[in-house]
Amino acid sequence: MKDIVEKLKVQLIDQLNLEDMEPEDIDPDEPLFGDGLGLDSIDALELIVLLEKEYGIKIQNPKDGQKIFFSLNTMAEFIKENQK
């Protein structure tokens, strides 16, 4: 789990072009959207592609993203459960 979270931090910064952020700035429990990291619906779509590209997991309905991408921890959890 912890490995996935650490890897995700780097991938997130890269994919979403979070220029000002370092991996240690992201709290794995912090909400990614809204008040937390402040990501939006376009970022959610970027994250869907990230999951497919890096982990081979396809999400069909973008609405499912809300739960999966709540925080880095929920994302890592989802990856762990769905990765073949």
Place this chain on the structure above:
Amino acid sequence: MTKVVVTGIGIISSIGNNIHETYSSLIKQKSGIGKIDILDTLHKDEFLLGEVKLSNDELIKKAKVDPSFPWTRTALLGVIATKQAIKDAQIIPNDTALVSASTVGGMDRSEIFYKDFLTDAIHSKYIDSHHAGNSTEMIAEQTGVGGLITTISTACSSSLNSIMFGARLIKNGITNSAIVGGTDALSKFTLNGFNTLMILDKELCRPFDSSRMGLNLGEGAAFLVLEEKESAILSGKHIYAEVSGYANSNDAHHQTASSENGEGPYLAMSRALVSAKLSPPDIDYINVHGTGTDNNDLTEGKALLRLFGDKVPLFSSTKAFTGHTLGAAGVIESVISILSLKNKTVPPNINFSTPIDEIGLNPVTTIIKLDSFNHVLTNSFGFGGNDSSVVFSSFENKKESNKSNLNSNEAKPVYIIGASTISPQNTLEDEFFLDKVEVGNDKFLQILKPNYREYIAPKLLRRMSKIVRMGIVSASQAMKDAGITNPDAILTGTGMGCQIDTEKFLNSMIENREGLLTPTSFIQSTHNTVGGSIALGIQNHNYNLTYVHRTFSFESALLDGLLLLKENEQRNILLGGFDEITEESWLIKSKINHYKKEPVVNSDIYNDNQKGAQAGEGSSFFVLSTKKTENVYARVRDVYMFFRPVGQENIEDRISGFLCKNSLELSDIDLVILGNNGDNKFDHIYTDLQNGLFLNNATVRYKHICGEYDTSSAFAMWLGARIIKENKIPASILLSGKQNEKIRNILIYNHFRNINHSLILLGK
């Protein structure tokens, strides 16, 4: 009291190749959406499209055009629809205006040949077919349109905006007739782009249905001939309808999604009603935008409820017939609305069964005949929060109390009260006025990059490409300079738009074989990204248009701004022109000799023997106002564009005519700013003028300091405005002739390869 009527219609889409087939499909409830036959995509078996089932060769035959021309599918569809409209209206368009619209222009060819453009360039004839104004020029050339031509690109609302602008050109007496509309061919670029947004339904789209899963894309073109009502009646024209109202508003909420309560759509519809002098109960039918996406239909429904309360008129989306035809959607649905009005018949919203819970609205699901049908409203909403509505009214039933005071207004003087430019020089600094020019030996001139972090929050900055950054910074500096925070309208012009984002999406689509694509660069590739982002940043809900017609782009935006101020609707207008240069776009255009192939010292470009110009980039913004302030720079007296003049004499005649119209003589012009760009194949036009018409005028050149780009005339306007304000010509801009003691009038003349010529007149 000028009124504008529709006297001709041309249309081609997946539901028919002309007006009769279109109406017949609607009545028979025959959708044009189905399996992919024409578009060569790897998603062939995955999605449904509303294709025009004719190959490009078949379209060439149908359009009766020379097959050796570099045809794009977008241009072919446009020519076919325009020819029909001209024939229908029985006009000879030699002084008719043409206002067209497109989202991706010639992308249907560029996406196939892009890698070839970068390497061997065997298909180089298609390179110059890419820009969004190309189809407009092909249409003008094939149909003999001789008046003003321009192109609008505001994503999916584009062609409603071209109807609106065309109607305003007539009302303001700029032209007596205008051909207005739009054209967009299907491309892999848009199919894959919408796919990254996950808003494509793999089944038939179901607008306004609770089970809707997204949209189906389509293609097509439609054009209307608009004429001034009295002259149309006098010449015994068949009149379809009156263009009785229109409005454009900005949602200022998100780059792609509509706001929760449909603010932009609500404002567009309510302002269109005000413009038509109608109230909500007067509307008999609404052809809604209704794409079938979760977000659009819900928010559009909410906006309908806000405006019409519990008396929402009959409405339907016809996108389940045609698919979403993007830049052509507004005018295709306008044609459907006009046919509906004419036949007193409302077309159904097919594929609907269950209303959306939150709004409970039921669209029309069967064909309905009405006894009385006077006014139809049609909506189109686009990325960048760009929302438009147009009202068409039956000609017989026009309310004569609808007095419009548009053209009775005296033209008030228009002042530049704020200005800012980002260029390859240190021009963003206020005190600096080209005291020293940066000299370098480069392939192209790039802007001096401002420290963007001083101006834009890092959270917003992370997605913005160069053009968006420089646009936003120069816009905010111009507003600061003028002492305003929220303008009454935002008008922008860009020849090539967001090239960095377009290239990024195009390259990854080709390299990844249409897989694993991300949405950000697609969203930002739309031409109105800068205008939309400015509105979003300052929460501006007002009129917001983007013109994308090569070197007419900035001039068209300027013309629109002058008309708005004349119409008395607005007081302060934010106006800008911008383009960015990239390594790839430079490489491609150097292959067709638009740009020089080898590096050149910019101060030497006028003596360089290589073919082409030295490319550049920049962003210039202005605040125009009818109210003079202490910070006033200059007056904008007039702007004029002309296309493909025949010979030097004709150019001289046009310039003389323009001065005459403004009651000026050549001796009143204290300075002429000329657009020489070092391309010796075309610079002789400027030199001949210096030795002819402008023999006794002081002249300057400026492209050695900013480079050649489609909207460099905006930089020239900044230059002219400052020269007048400070009564000083910087030594760096090569003065020839004697400087008058007092600089009162400046004429700016630019042309692009002897195709697009423009004049801007500034005064004190």
